[in-house]
Amino acid sequence: MNDAPHAPTPLEAEIRRRIEAAGPMPVSEYMALCLSHPQHGYYVTRDPLGARGDFITAPEVSQMFGELIGIWMSAVWKQMGSPARVRVIELGPGRGTLMKDAMRAAQVVPAFRAAVAIDLVEISPVLREQQKQTLAPTKIETHWYASIRDVPDGPAIIIANEFFDAIPISQAVRTEDGWHERCVGIGEDGRFAFVLAPEPMKHIGVLLPQAAREAPVDSIVEWRADNTAIDLGRRVAQDSAALVIDYGHSQTDFGDTLQAVGKHAYADPLREPGEVDLTAHVDFEPLTRAIELMGARGYGPITQSRLLRGLGIETRAMTLKAKATRAQAADVDLALARLVGIGRTGMGDLFKAAAYVAPTLPPPPAFEP
Ligand SMILES: C[S@@+](CC[C@H](N)C(=O)[O-])C[C@H]1O[C@@H](n2cnc3c(N)ncnc32)[C@H](O)[C@@H]1O
Incomplete structure (x- = not known):
């Protein structure tokens, strides 16, 4: 972690003004400003993905990831009764790489490919532009939205x-x-610091399972108050299906998982706001509860390793290697190890996948019991 002095970022000055005027701000407000402030938010001002950016995601590791999801989508479309028009909606599509690879793989089911219109939910103007370029060769009708609620x-x-x-x-x-x-305030040294709101929260009991209410002093609990899961659940329950992949845990647990990453290294979440990525583990338990409350049926979470192996990543890797140079084949092996590998260097068990479908649909591929 780099703790060297630095000039305040424009967002740092703005957050400081807000704290001085109104007192410490909840972590949720701080994180929202850091990521999506309309002028200085991290995602609003840059393309952070890839080797030269701040972090790399599974679709950027290998084309195999998006391709297998394209195969998953075409199988789910058949389970849905092969509707003549289907919206393929991606939330937070980054550079559009997953969608590009998915649509290329979907060519093996031409009727599905012909039925697709793409809807991208994206807040970043920089990434929207990148997605437009990436997806232009697919020639598929594509629309952009700020929220899943806006997608027809x-x-x-x-x-x-x-x-x-x-x-x-x-x-x-x-x-x-x-x-x-937990809030962000200004510490005695003049820097941002975590502080606690003076009054205890009155209604937190409804957020926490019974056992959690007896948690030891200093325990930290996290939740997301955002409505996306509710909107997604409402839509899935009607006539749709969803695949959510993210790093996190299957059951609610305690602990501070807020983390900052910049230039492929961990950073201090309270330093250089707007210049580093902020994320936190996804707790699949309340996510699934919210989606199922809206009438959808949830499957999983299973590990990313199980998802990708279930969809045939090893066979796909062998096919790619059969036509590859020795160096390219080594890259395929490295990517495979990264995507399904277990432990510190692999994404295979830290990342989980959950599927949600309308109650009339069978379990989707890779989620069969
Ligand atoms: C970590 S990146 C993942 C990108 C891509 N899915 C991938 O795997 O490469 C997060 C994505 O979500 C977008 N995003 C973040 N917050 C958002 C929000 N509140 N609404 C819509 N998009 C958001 C970002 O701009 C970015 O495209």
Whole structure:
């Protein structure tokens, strides 16, 4: 972590003004400003993905990831009764790489490919432009929206890879007199610091399972107050299906998972706001609860390794290697190890996948019992 002095970022000055005027701000407000402030937000001002950016995601690791999701989508479309028009909606599509690879793979089911219109939910103007360029060769009708709520109704297959981890979290800390919301204020050294709201939260009990209410002092609990899961669940319950892939845990747990990453290294979440990526683990338990409450049926979460192996990543890797040079074949092996590998260097078990479908549909591929 780099702790060297630096000139304040424009967003840092703005957040400081807000704290001085109104007092410490909840972590959720701080994270929302850092990521999506209309002028200085991290995602608004840059394309952060790839080797020269701040982090790399599974579709950027290998074409195999998007291709297998394209195959998954075409199989789910058949399970839906092969509707003549289907919306393929992606939440937070990054550079559009997953969608490009998915649509190329979907050519093996021409009727599905012909039925697709693409809807992208994206806040970043920089990434929207990048997505436009990436997807132009597909010649598929594509529209952009700021929220899933704005996408017109109709049968849809919804994909969200590393989207929910960028949705702001709220945090609360257990003290002797109850749970206090965790906020960002100004510490004695003049820098941003985590502080607790003075009054305990009154209604936190409804957010927490019974066991959590007896958590030891200093425990931290996190939740997302965002409505995307509700909107997604409402839509899926009608006539649609969704695949959510993200890093996180299957069951609610305690702990501070807010993390900052810049230039492929961990950073301090309170330093250089707007210049580093902020994310937090996705808790699949409340995500699934919210989606199922709207009438959709949830499957998983399963590990990313199980998802990709279930969809045939090893066979796909062998096919790619059969036509590759020795160096290219080594790259395929490296990518495979990264996507399904377990432990510190692999994404295979940290990343989880959950599928949500209308109650009339069978379990989707890779999620069969
Ligand atoms: C970590 S990137 C993942 C990109 C892509 N899915 C991938 O796997 O490469 C997060 C994406 O979500 C977008 N995003 C973040 N917050 C958003 C929000 N509140 N609404 C819509 N898009 C958002 C970002 O601009 C970016 O495209």
